[in-house]
Amino acid sequence: MNLDYYEIDLDNGSYNLNKLAHLPEIIDIHTHIFPKNIAARAVDSIGSFYSLKMTGIGTSEALIEAADRARVAKSVVFSTATVKSQVDAINNFLAEQQNLNHEKFIAFGTLHPQQSAIEINETLASLKALHLKGIKLHPDFQQTAADSDFVLELAAQAGSEFPLMIHAGDWRYDFSGPARIARLAALRPDSRIIAAHFGGWSQWQDAAHLLENQYNVMVDTSSSLAFMPPAEATELIYKFGCHRVMFGSDFPMWQPYEEKVRLCSLELKPSELEKIFYYNAAAVLANSLRSSST
Numbered sequence: 183m184n185l186d187y188y189e190i191d192l193d194n195g196s197y198n199l200n201k202l203a204h205l206p207e208i209i210d211i212h213t214h215i216f217p218k219n220i221a222a223r224a225v226d227s228i229g230s231f232y233s234l235k236m237t238g239i240g241t242s243e244a245l246i247e248a249a250d251r252a253r254v255a256k257s258v259v260f261s262t263a264t265v266k267s268q269v270d271a272i273n274n275f276l277a278e279q280q281n282l283n284h285e286k287f288i289a290f291g292t293l294h295p296q297q298s299a300i301e302i303n304e305t306l307a308s309l310k311a312l313h314l315k316g317i318k319l320h321p322d323f324q325q326t327a328a329d330s331d332f333v334l335e336l337a338a339q340a341g342s343e344f345p346l347m348i349h350a351g352d353w354r355y356d357f358s359g360p361a362r363i364a365r366l367a368a369l370r371p372d373s374r375i376i377a378a379h380f381g382g383w384s385q386w387q388d389a390a391h392l393l394e395n396q397y398n399v400m401v402d403t404s405s406s407l408a409f410m411p412p413a414e415a416t417e418l419i420y421k422f423g424c425h426r427v428m429f430g431s432d433f434p435m436w437q438p439y440e441e442k443v444r445l446c447s448l449e450l451k452p453s454e455l456e457k458i459f460y461y462n463a464a465a466v467l468a469n470s471l472r473s474s475s476t
Contacts, residue, residue, distance in 0.1 A: 185384060185409045188262075190444050194357035198446035203289070205456050208254035209463035210438055212347070212378060212404040212430025213258045216240045217275055224261075225434055229322075238434025242279050245433055252431075252438035260290040260318035260347065269294050269305060277312035282306055287375030288470045290316035290347055293470065299335050306339055315470040316345040321357035323349070328362040329369070337370040345374045345466055350401075351389060359381075360389040374466065375399045380406045380418050390421040397426075400466065403458070404430030407444040416448045424454040428463045428471040 189309040202208075221240040229236040238244050242259075249257050256356055259276060263269045273291040280289035291314040293305050297312055309317070317340060321328045337346060350363050360382040381401045382389030394400050401422055407415055419427050429445060431438040446455065464471060 188408055188411060190440070190447065192440060192443055198443065201446055201452040201455050202459060204452065205460055208253060208429065208442070208459045209467070210249060210254045210257045210431050210433070211428040211463045212247055212402050213257045213259050213378065213433040214240060214261055215242050215245055215279060216261060218268035226443045228435065234435060236434055237437050240434040242283060246283065248438050249286065250435055252442045254438050256288055257286060258288045258290060258316070261292060262318060262320040262323050263292045263294040264323050266296040269297070270308070273308060273312060273314060277314055280313070282290070289314050290469055292318050293336060295324050295330065295332040297332070302336050302339055304324040306344070309344065315467065316347055316394065318347045320349040322352050322355050326357060328358045329365040333366060334369060337373045341372050342374055345376055347376040347378060349379070350355065350377040351379055351385040353384040360385055360392040363399065364392040364396055367393070367399045371398055373398055376428070376466070377401050378404055384409070386410065386414070386418055390418055394421055400426050400428060402428045403441065403445060404432035405435055407435070407441060412448050416450065419448070419450065424450070424457045425462060427458050428466070429459045
Protein backbone atom coordinates (compact mmCIF):
# COMPACT_ATOMS: atom_id res chain seq x y z
CA MET A 183 0.00 0.00 0.00
CA ASN A 184 1.43 3.38 -1.01
CA LEU A 185 0.59 6.38 1.17
CA ASP A 186 0.95 9.69 -0.62
CA TYR A 187 2.44 12.55 1.35
CA TYR A 188 0.72 15.93 1.06
CA GLU A 189 3.05 18.88 1.52
CA ILE A 190 1.85 22.11 3.10
CA ASP A 191 3.25 25.62 2.84
CA LEU A 192 3.89 26.57 6.46
CA ASP A 193 4.85 30.10 5.51
CA ASN A 194 1.39 30.80 4.16
CA GLY A 195 -0.55 29.42 7.11
CA SER A 196 -0.90 32.60 9.14
CA TYR A 197 -4.22 33.64 7.59
CA ASN A 198 -5.82 30.32 8.42
CA LEU A 199 -4.53 30.51 11.97
CA ASN A 200 -6.75 33.55 12.43
CA LYS A 201 -9.61 31.07 12.72
CA LEU A 202 -8.34 30.44 16.26
CA ALA A 203 -8.51 34.07 17.35
CA HIS A 204 -11.10 33.37 20.08
CA LEU A 205 -9.74 30.01 21.23
CA PRO A 206 -9.01 29.88 25.01
CA GLU A 207 -5.95 27.68 24.45
CA ILE A 208 -4.78 24.61 22.53
CA ILE A 209 -4.45 21.07 23.87
CA ASP A 210 -2.31 18.54 22.01
CA ILE A 211 -3.78 15.17 22.98
CA HIS A 212 -1.04 12.98 21.45
CA THR A 213 2.70 13.43 22.12
CA HIS A 214 5.60 11.18 23.13
CA ILE A 215 8.55 11.92 25.43
CA PHE A 216 11.49 9.79 26.51
CA PRO A 217 14.37 10.10 29.00
CA LYS A 218 17.34 11.94 27.52
CA ASN A 219 19.62 8.90 27.60
CA ILE A 220 17.31 6.82 25.37
CA ALA A 221 15.43 9.50 23.43
CA ALA A 222 17.51 9.24 20.27
CA ARG A 223 17.24 5.43 20.15
CA ALA A 224 13.51 5.51 20.84
CA VAL A 225 12.87 8.06 18.10
CA ASP A 226 15.03 6.16 15.61
CA SER A 227 13.12 2.98 16.43
CA ILE A 228 9.76 4.62 15.77
CA GLY A 229 11.02 6.12 12.52
CA SER A 230 12.31 2.74 11.39
CA PHE A 231 9.02 1.02 12.28
CA TYR A 232 7.05 3.45 10.08
CA SER A 233 9.77 4.18 7.50
CA LEU A 234 9.42 7.89 8.27
CA LYS A 235 11.91 10.66 8.87
CA MET A 236 11.33 11.90 12.41
CA THR A 237 11.10 15.65 13.00
CA GLY A 238 11.88 15.90 16.73
CA ILE A 239 14.29 14.46 19.29
CA GLY A 240 11.70 13.23 21.79
CA THR A 241 12.83 14.93 25.00
CA SER A 242 10.64 16.98 27.31
CA GLU A 243 12.64 20.10 26.53
CA ALA A 244 12.21 19.62 22.78
CA LEU A 245 8.46 19.11 23.16
CA ILE A 246 8.06 22.24 25.29
CA GLU A 247 9.94 24.27 22.69
CA ALA A 248 7.83 22.84 19.85
CA ALA A 249 4.59 23.33 21.77
CA ASP A 250 5.47 26.93 22.60
CA ARG A 251 6.08 27.64 18.92
CA ALA A 252 2.61 26.32 18.14
CA ARG A 253 1.09 28.12 21.15
CA VAL A 254 -0.01 24.79 22.60
CA ALA A 255 -0.85 25.27 26.26
CA LYS A 256 -1.06 21.61 27.33
CA SER A 257 0.50 18.48 25.82
CA VAL A 258 -0.69 15.01 26.79
CA VAL A 259 2.51 12.97 27.07
CA PHE A 260 3.05 9.22 27.12
CA SER A 261 5.24 6.33 26.09
CA THR A 262 4.64 2.62 25.51
CA ALA A 263 6.09 -0.36 27.38
CA THR A 264 7.33 -2.90 24.83
CA VAL A 265 8.39 -5.31 27.58
CA LYS A 266 6.74 -5.84 30.95
CA SER A 267 9.78 -4.74 32.94
CA GLN A 268 9.51 -1.21 31.49
CA VAL A 269 6.10 -0.42 32.95
CA ASP A 270 7.13 1.02 36.32
CA ALA A 271 10.13 2.91 34.96
CA ILE A 272 8.06 4.53 32.21
CA ASN A 273 5.25 5.48 34.56
CA ASN A 274 7.67 6.93 37.13
CA PHE A 275 9.41 8.96 34.42
CA LEU A 276 6.11 10.32 33.10
CA ALA A 277 4.94 11.22 36.60
CA GLU A 278 8.22 13.00 37.24
CA GLN A 279 7.92 15.00 34.02
CA GLN A 280 4.31 15.89 34.78
CA ASN A 281 5.37 17.17 38.20
CA LEU A 282 8.28 19.17 36.79
CA ASN A 283 6.21 20.64 33.96
CA HIS A 284 2.74 20.65 35.49
CA GLU A 285 1.73 23.78 33.59
CA LYS A 286 2.63 22.14 30.25
CA PHE A 287 2.15 18.36 30.58
CA ILE A 288 -0.66 15.95 31.37
CA ALA A 289 0.73 12.41 31.54
CA PHE A 290 -0.86 9.06 30.67
CA GLY A 291 0.71 5.87 32.01
CA THR A 292 1.18 2.53 30.31
CA LEU A 293 0.70 -1.19 30.95
CA HIS A 294 1.91 -4.34 29.18
CA PRO A 295 -0.04 -7.34 27.85
CA GLN A 296 1.96 -9.82 29.91
CA GLN A 297 0.46 -8.38 33.09
CA SER A 298 -2.10 -10.51 34.87
CA ALA A 299 -5.44 -9.23 36.15
CA ILE A 300 -3.89 -8.79 39.59
CA GLU A 301 -0.93 -6.89 38.12
CA ILE A 302 -3.29 -4.70 36.11
CA ASN A 303 -5.07 -3.80 39.33
CA GLU A 304 -1.77 -3.00 41.02
CA THR A 305 -0.61 -0.81 38.14
CA LEU A 306 -3.89 1.08 38.04
CA ALA A 307 -3.49 1.79 41.75
CA SER A 308 0.03 3.00 41.01
CA LEU A 309 -1.24 5.30 38.24
CA LYS A 310 -3.61 6.88 40.76
CA ALA A 311 -0.85 7.30 43.32
CA LEU A 312 1.39 8.88 40.69
CA HIS A 313 -1.45 11.19 39.59
CA LEU A 314 -1.25 9.95 36.00
CA LYS A 315 -4.39 10.84 34.11
CA GLY A 316 -4.95 8.12 31.55
CA ILE A 317 -3.56 5.03 29.83
CA LYS A 318 -1.67 4.59 26.55
CA LEU A 319 -1.44 1.30 24.64
CA HIS A 320 0.13 0.54 21.27
CA PRO A 321 -1.13 -2.88 20.11
CA ASP A 322 1.29 -3.06 17.18
CA PHE A 323 4.38 -2.31 19.28
CA GLN A 324 3.10 -4.54 22.10
CA GLN A 325 2.07 -7.39 19.79
CA THR A 326 -1.40 -7.80 21.23
CA ALA A 327 -4.84 -7.29 19.73
CA ALA A 328 -6.80 -4.20 20.72
CA ASP A 329 -9.68 -6.48 21.69
CA SER A 330 -7.52 -9.12 23.41
CA ASP A 331 -8.36 -10.53 26.83
CA PHE A 332 -5.68 -8.27 28.30
CA VAL A 333 -7.16 -5.06 26.87
CA LEU A 334 -10.70 -6.15 27.76
CA GLU A 335 -9.61 -6.84 31.36
CA LEU A 336 -7.76 -3.53 31.55
CA ALA A 337 -10.76 -1.65 30.18
CA ALA A 338 -13.08 -3.39 32.62
CA GLN A 339 -10.91 -2.44 35.59
CA ALA A 340 -10.23 1.11 34.38
CA GLY A 341 -13.88 1.76 33.59
CA SER A 342 -14.56 5.42 32.93
CA GLU A 343 -11.91 6.63 35.38
CA PHE A 344 -8.97 6.56 32.97
CA PRO A 345 -9.25 7.61 29.31
CA LEU A 346 -7.69 4.88 27.18
CA MET A 347 -5.53 6.25 24.37
CA ILE A 348 -4.93 3.41 21.94
CA HIS A 349 -2.95 3.37 18.73
CA ALA A 350 -5.38 2.43 15.98
CA GLY A 351 -4.76 1.05 12.52
CA ASP A 352 -1.95 -0.19 10.31
CA TRP A 353 -2.56 -1.97 7.04
CA ARG A 354 0.48 -4.19 7.69
CA TYR A 355 -0.82 -5.80 10.90
CA ASP A 356 -3.98 -7.14 12.48
CA PHE A 357 -3.49 -5.92 16.03
CA SER A 358 -5.15 -2.50 16.05
CA GLY A 359 -7.52 -2.35 13.09
CA PRO A 360 -10.78 -0.41 13.36
CA ALA A 361 -12.81 -3.61 13.66
CA ARG A 362 -10.92 -4.54 16.83
CA ILE A 363 -11.35 -1.03 18.26
CA ALA A 364 -15.08 -1.25 17.50
CA ARG A 365 -15.35 -4.61 19.26
CA LEU A 366 -13.50 -3.26 22.30
CA ALA A 367 -15.82 -0.27 22.44
CA ALA A 368 -18.93 -2.44 22.13
CA LEU A 369 -17.81 -4.89 24.83
CA ARG A 370 -16.68 -2.13 27.19
CA PRO A 371 -19.29 0.64 26.79
CA ASP A 372 -18.21 2.31 30.04
CA SER A 373 -14.69 2.88 28.71
CA ARG A 374 -13.59 6.26 27.40
CA ILE A 375 -11.55 5.29 24.36
CA ILE A 376 -9.41 7.62 22.26
CA ALA A 377 -8.67 5.86 18.97
CA ALA A 378 -5.58 7.58 17.64
CA HIS A 379 -4.99 8.54 14.00
CA PHE A 380 -8.66 9.09 13.11
CA GLY A 381 -9.41 5.62 14.46
CA GLY A 382 -7.24 3.74 12.00
CA TRP A 383 -3.92 4.84 10.54
CA SER A 384 -3.88 3.95 6.82
CA GLN A 385 -7.38 2.48 7.31
CA TRP A 386 -9.23 5.75 7.67
CA GLN A 387 -12.36 5.00 5.67
CA ASP A 388 -12.85 1.66 7.42
CA ALA A 389 -12.48 3.47 10.75
CA ALA A 390 -15.08 6.06 9.85
CA HIS A 391 -17.50 3.31 8.84
CA LEU A 392 -16.91 1.04 11.85
CA LEU A 393 -16.53 3.65 14.58
CA GLU A 394 -18.97 6.30 13.39
CA ASN A 395 -21.65 5.15 15.86
CA GLN A 396 -19.38 4.00 18.69
CA TYR A 397 -20.06 6.98 20.90
CA ASN A 398 -17.64 5.98 23.67
CA VAL A 399 -14.84 6.43 21.10
CA MET A 400 -13.15 9.75 20.41
CA VAL A 401 -10.48 10.09 17.72
CA ASP A 402 -7.47 12.31 17.27
CA THR A 403 -5.90 13.84 14.17
CA SER A 404 -2.36 12.62 14.78
CA SER A 405 -0.19 11.17 11.98
CA SER A 406 -3.01 11.40 9.48
CA LEU A 407 -3.36 14.84 7.90
CA ALA A 408 -0.11 14.50 5.96
CA PHE A 409 -1.38 11.34 4.25
CA MET A 410 -4.69 12.49 2.84
CA PRO A 411 -5.96 15.37 0.74
CA PRO A 412 -7.69 18.14 2.70
CA ALA A 413 -11.12 17.18 1.35
CA GLU A 414 -10.79 13.65 2.75
CA ALA A 415 -9.67 14.94 6.14
CA THR A 416 -12.64 17.29 6.28
CA GLU A 417 -14.98 14.46 5.28
CA LEU A 418 -13.62 12.25 8.07
CA ILE A 419 -14.12 14.97 10.66
CA TYR A 420 -17.73 15.42 9.63
CA LYS A 421 -18.35 11.66 9.61
CA PHE A 422 -17.17 11.35 13.19
CA GLY A 423 -18.63 14.71 14.18
CA CYS A 424 -16.56 17.71 15.24
CA HIS A 425 -17.45 16.98 18.87
CA ARG A 426 -15.55 13.65 18.73
CA VAL A 427 -12.27 14.79 17.14
CA MET A 428 -9.22 16.12 19.02
CA PHE A 429 -6.02 17.74 17.83
CA GLY A 430 -2.94 15.55 18.15
CA SER A 431 0.52 16.14 16.71
CA ASP A 432 2.22 12.78 17.45
CA PHE A 433 5.41 14.64 18.36
CA PRO A 434 8.26 13.82 17.68
CA MET A 435 6.99 12.23 14.46
CA TRP A 436 5.48 15.58 13.52
CA GLN A 437 5.77 19.12 14.81
CA PRO A 438 2.74 20.67 16.58
CA TYR A 439 2.98 23.86 14.51
CA GLU A 440 3.00 21.94 11.23
CA GLU A 441 -0.03 19.87 12.26
CA LYS A 442 -1.79 22.99 13.54
CA VAL A 443 -1.43 24.64 10.13
CA ARG A 444 -2.62 21.50 8.35
CA LEU A 445 -5.77 21.43 10.46
CA CYS A 446 -6.45 25.15 10.14
CA SER A 447 -6.11 24.85 6.36
CA LEU A 448 -9.18 22.62 6.16
CA GLU A 449 -12.57 24.05 5.23
CA LEU A 450 -13.84 24.09 8.81
CA LYS A 451 -15.62 26.83 10.70
CA PRO A 452 -13.83 28.57 13.58
CA SER A 453 -16.37 27.08 16.02
CA GLU A 454 -15.59 23.58 14.71
CA LEU A 455 -11.86 24.10 14.99
CA GLU A 456 -12.26 25.39 18.54
CA LYS A 457 -13.87 22.09 19.54
CA ILE A 458 -11.07 20.10 17.93
CA PHE A 459 -8.21 22.21 19.30
CA TYR A 460 -9.54 22.67 22.82
CA TYR A 461 -13.08 22.00 23.99
CA ASN A 462 -13.29 18.26 23.21
CA ALA A 463 -9.98 17.49 24.91
CA ALA A 464 -10.87 19.79 27.81
CA ALA A 465 -13.99 17.70 28.40
CA VAL A 466 -12.03 14.42 28.31
CA LEU A 467 -9.36 15.84 30.63
CA ALA A 468 -11.67 17.89 32.83
CA ASN A 469 -10.47 16.43 36.13
CA SER A 470 -6.84 16.75 35.07
CA LEU A 471 -7.19 20.38 34.09
CA ARG A 472 -8.92 21.22 37.36
CA SER A 473 -6.21 19.55 39.42
CA SER A 474 -3.39 21.24 37.49
CA SER A 475 -4.86 24.66 38.13
CA THR A 476 -5.15 24.26 41.89
